[in-house]
Amino acid sequence: MATLSATPEKNQPIKLMLLGYSGTGKTTAYASLAVDKLIDNKPAYNLFILDFDTKAEEMIRAALAALVKDKKISTTQHDEALSRCDVAVCKENTGIVPVSAAGGTVDKIGVVGKATAWTTAVKQLKTWANSLDDQSILIVDSLTYAAKAAANWSMGANNKLNRELTWQDYQGPQQLVENLITIAADAACNAIITGHQNPVELYKNTGRLDDKGNVVEELMDTVVVPTSIGKAGSIKLPARFNHLLVVSDGISKDRRIWTKPTAGVTTKTPFFARCKDYYPISTGLAEYFALRV
Numbered sequence: 274m275a276t277l278s279a280t281p282e283k284n285q286p287i288k289l290m291l292l293g294y295s296g297t298g299k300t301t302a303y304a305s306l307a308v309d310k311l312i313d314n315k316p317a318y319n320l321f322i323l324d325f326d327t328k329a330e331e332m333i334r335a336a337l338a339a340l341v342k343d344k345k346i347s348t349t350q351h352d353e354a355l356s357r358c359d360v361a362v363c364k365e366n367t368g369i370v371p372v373s374a375a376g377g378t379v380d381k382i383g384v385v386g387k388a389t390a391w392t393t394a395v396k397q398l399k400t401w402a403n404s405l406d407d408q409s410i411l412i413v414d415s416l417t418y419a420a421k422a423a424a425n426w427s428m429g430a431n432n433k434l435n436r437e438l439t440w441q442d443y444q445g446p447q448q449l450v451e452n453l454i455t456i457a458a459d460a461a462c463n464a465i466i467t468g469h470q471n472p473v474e475l476y477k478n479t480g481r482l483d484d485k486g487n488v489v490e491e492l493m494d495t496v497v498v499p500t501s502i503g504k505a506g507s508i509k510l511p512a513r514f515n516h517l518l519v520v521s522d523g524i525s526k527d528r529r530i531w532t533k534p535t536a537g538v539t540t541k542t543p544f545f546a547r548c549k550d551y552y553p554i555s556t557g558l559a560e561y562f563a564l565r566v
Contacts, residue, residue: 284407284565284566285565285566286407286461286462286463286464287463287464287515287516287562287565288457288458288463288464288513288514288515288516289463289464289465289466289514289516289517289518290416290465290466290467290468290514290516290517290518291303291465291466291467291468291518291519291520291530292467292468292469292517292518292519292520292538293467293469293519293520293521293536294469294521294536295469297520297521297522297528298520298528298554299414299415299467299520300326300328300329300332300333300336300414300467301332301335301336301554301555302520302530302554302557302558303320303410303412303414303465303467303558304332304333304336304337304354304358305336305340305555305556305557305558305559306318306320306410306558306559306562307319307320307333307337307354307355307357307358308337308340308346308350308351308353308354308559309350309353309354310350311345311346311350311556311559312556312559312560312563313563315559315562315563316408317353317354317357318357318408318409318410318463318562319357319359319404319408319409319410320357320358320359320409320410320412321359321361321401321404321405321409321410321411321412321462322358322359322360322361322412322414323361323363323394323397323398323411323412323413323414323419324360324361324362324363324414325363325364325390325394325413325414325415325417325418325419325421325422326414326415326417326418327362327364329358329360329362329414330358330360333355333358333360334355336555337351337354337355338351339555340555340556343555345555345556359401361393361394361397362393363390363391363393363394363397363419363422364390364393365384365385365388365389365390365422365425366384366385366386366389367382367383367384367385368382368383368385369381369382369383370382370383370384370385370435372435372436373436381435383434383435384425384429384434384435387429387434388422388425388426388428388429388434390418390421390422390425390426391419391422391423391425391426391449392426394419394422394453398456405460405461405462406461406462407461407462407463409462409463410462410463410464410465411457411460411462411463411464411465412464412465412466412467413453413457413464413465413466413467414467415466415467415468415469416450416466416467416468416469417468417469419450419453420446420450423445423446423449423450423453424438424442424446426446426449427442427445427446427449428442428446430445431445454466454513454514455513457513458513458514463562464514465558466514515541515542515543516541516542516543516544517538517539517540517541517542518530518531518532518540518542518561519531519535519536519538519540520554521535521536521538522536527553528554529551529552529553529554529557530551530552530553530554530557530558530561531550531551532544532545532548532549532550532551532552532561533550533551544561544564547564548561548564
């Protein structure tokens with residue numbers, strides 16, 4: 274039987290899921306991790322970003338420029354931080370496309386040609402494989418649009434691209450998203466997956482029938498999970514990650530990174546005895562990552 278040493282293993286990688294509504298600062302929050310010696314003389318991380326939202330570069334540049342303006346970092350630190358950010362944009366070619374419908378075809382906004390966002394991400398992961406180490410962070414920004422890319426690829430593979438998903442179509446993209454989570458969890462590097470908050474109601478079967486013969490269900494709880502494909506798949510996604518934080522206004526109007534439950538999210542952290550209740554958006558994740566032992 275394996276036993277635990279009295280001395281903890283050094284530098285366990287952080288596997289973090291960062292939730293927040295759109296515009297709360299999830300992308301801004303991780304930019305500080307690329308800055309050298311920002312917190313406690315800690316070295317910077319190399320950021321490998323799968324940018325499904327297509328706004329990472331803009332937000333990173335803005336976040337680092339703000340740190341210079343506020344005199345928190347030098348121009349040298351700013352320039353070096355930019356050089357540590359490898360951004361791969363995973364984007365579909367979208368436009369007006371004809372889609373088969375009852376009685377003919379209709380024009381709708383959809384993917385033109387083949388769905389490529391998911392395959393772009395897979396190819397980029399393969400390219401980065403030998404570069405992901407302890408001083409690297411693999412970032413998926415965001416899980417919401419990664420799931421859309423997975424759905425597009427899966428639907429395209431089944432000749433259903435640009436059609437609405439039905440429940441029969443969920444299994445394929447759900448498995449792809451789970452595979453992405455597994456890669457991020459198992460890679461020999463740190464990982465951050467950003468996601469949007471999605472409240473999900475959980476019901477239980479009461480064993481009773483209503484006057485129409487339908488099973489009566491009772492609401493047990495409402496949980497907030499990352500937006501993905503289907504309720505069941507979304508609920509189990511954070512299981513492989515030991516850190517789950519949320520970006521929210523909280524009680525004040527200042528955007529913060531919260532380590533304690535807020536905005537309906539049940540957070541989790543192995544640093545509970547050492548971390549603060551919340552951190553500032555601009556430098557908070559750098560401070561949080563500095564807690565690694």
